[in-house]
Amino acid sequence: MASLASSSSALFSSPSANFHQPSLSPPSPRLSLSSFSHFSALSSSVSIAPSFVTYPFSPRRFNPCSLSVKAIAAGKKNVLIVNTNSGGHAVIGFYFAKELLGSGHEVTVLTVGDESSDKMKKPPFSRFSELVSAGGRTVWGDPADVGKAVGGSAFDVVLDNNGKDLDTVKPVADWAKSSGIKQFLYISSAGIYKPTDEPPHVEGDVVKADASHVGAEKYIAEIFSSWAVFRPQYMIGSGNNKDCEEWFFDRIVRDRPVPIPGSGMQLTNIAHVRDLSSALTLAVENPDAASANIFNIVSDRAVTLDGMAKLCAQAAGRPTNIVHYDPKAIGVDAKKAFPFRNMHFYAEPRAAKDILGWQGTTNLPEDLKERFEEYVKIGRDKKPIKFDLDDKILEFLKVPVAA
Template sequence: MAAASTLFSVPSSSCARGRRRVSQFRSPSLSVSSLSSFSSSSSSFVSSFSVPGPAFSSFSDVSSSSFSVFASSEKKKVLIVNTNSGGHAVIGFYLAKELLGSGHEVTVLTVGEENSDKMKKPPFSRFSELVTAGGRTVWGDASDVGKAVGGATFDVVLDNNGKDLDTVRPVADWAKNSGAEQFLFVSSAGIYKTSDELPHVEGDPVKADAGHVAVEKYISGLSFGSWAAFRPQYMIGSGNNKDCEEWFFDRIVRDRPVPLPGSGMQLTNISHVRDLSSMLALAVESPAAANGNIFNCVSDRAVTFIGLAKLCAQAAGREPRIVFYDPKAAGVDAKKAFPFRNMHFYSEPRAAKEVLGWTSTTDLPEDLKERFSEYISIGRDKKEIKFDLDDKILESLKVAVTA
């Protein structure tokens, strides 16, 4: 088992699932209307997409030869409404830096107060980099965006904050009423229904009661000149403040066992945040191509839990002590004991590749070295950490901890 390949490619051209089932779904730009609850609004999507032929077509029909993506050279005023916590916060930071580097005018509105303790953590503690690059940073209430931005107007508004309609609706309504041409929403790949067929692709069934789904449906009906939704999964990158690879580093540097639930061969997707921001930036610069699309905002490779443990250990220059356990037998909740879903969970960025011409640059072995360097630089390897759940698991396995 340990000799199995740790990284898996998921090319769209070879995905049997895509060939087999794609006739059930619309082309990438129309994928949101494949949800049964969205059928009433599907007619508004057809007119906004330039792919010739019938509305229902296979992904093989939506090739680079069927249309051209023209990136706009126009410099735009972009507002990023950014969350003040969690993994998504770093997406807004990276996107702002990328857009500023391309000459766009960027304002980042972070929900909350500038002097709060949350702002002392990355990526917020690095917002001076945005100001130095010519960006504007403000803080305020997402329910009153106009007041927070001092009455300014924008060509593009991105909501990287809300997880439900109550939170996003005021932002979307304000954007529409203030004349924004494009509205982008950072959704989540977590809304896909569990399936025996992977990877998840745009158009797969989603959980009807998920808050992100209601938001995607709502913004699709606001008649923006261009709109799109992006569904990320797990991410890494400088400035991220949500534990992912750090969970592995915490154990590896202390020579503790790394407890993996199940077989450890579960597949997941971890993307560098630069990949996510580059996809969003392409949508800003190619609004006609992005219009009406749902994008899986992920890299194009999967990794096993075993593989991730090995790669984290490789970045740290150590050998991992991997052990496997059954959460039920150990009497622990895997959601609390492990930072990933205890199941196969990964999606494929098919629409971004075919519609935007996007390419992934995530390189986990190298990207994890970057993260380990930061891990050491902030002194987390010396931080006192409690491993209560680990100890319970290890006790059930009769595995000794020798630090």
């Protein structure tokens, strides 16, 4: 099977990858791989995979003429999840563990740090008892010394959902290699793609050579014969402790204007974390199909920045007042004033749909309703919040704010 690899300066492959020479024929029209979704019903017993994919050389072309069907004997796996203790990715390990346990696999979650730390009092860590009740094991420790943290236990699969650079990932990968781990999975980021004039980002598009995840991806591909890399984007879901939709709710429930940089028509992806966990589980249960591939795990529908504000308002049952501004004219850093990139930033989950038979379940209007219920339940709608950057923007725009 061909490997999905980053092109140009960051091209890499596993030693066993079988790359085909690029076709010299004129580029074919861009196709949506979802047209092959009728094969996905077979995914529980077989793997449907393209026998010729030109991603390494021409990432936006796909040859549907030849599909290979391989029987898969999934079996029960013993999976180690090395989970970060902060940021938006922490919830991935929680959902992945729940999905694996529900499918009959054995799971150990190694979380960075100390179980008694204040971080563990927040979701998703405060819900780890759900994993234990389902038969999972939770431990804490230093990923640089994985063997000590897991007490010498043996595993079939390791997911690194912690390392953002090679220095952090390498000790885990080296331990996994020396321990005879059969499959290594890695959570990277769709943020490593270079901006493009032809969105959306697809697997094989050029990545930033200096992005920290790139070195980790390359190293994993070099030392493992069975590996897969997953590139998520913005996530939504119960237990996520990184502000995204909450940023909008904070303003909407307080009848404040919602300041959005630029035109508000910029496109982005927001996917429910259960979609990431389902794709990861498919990779565990179909290792031959997943091997040596990169997967964008994002929603297959984009949303505009203005649209996100409107959907949050609908979920809250409140009106919204959107105002637009130019960050440079006002002298504010859009990265600090707004939770999303101030540009088109969205990808497409082509490889996951075609190779793994994955189908997304994200329904943003409904998922936001769930998040707003949790937002109110924890009392954040009553919490005092400072809006210093908002006030600077609104003062410049001469937009009044209700007292």
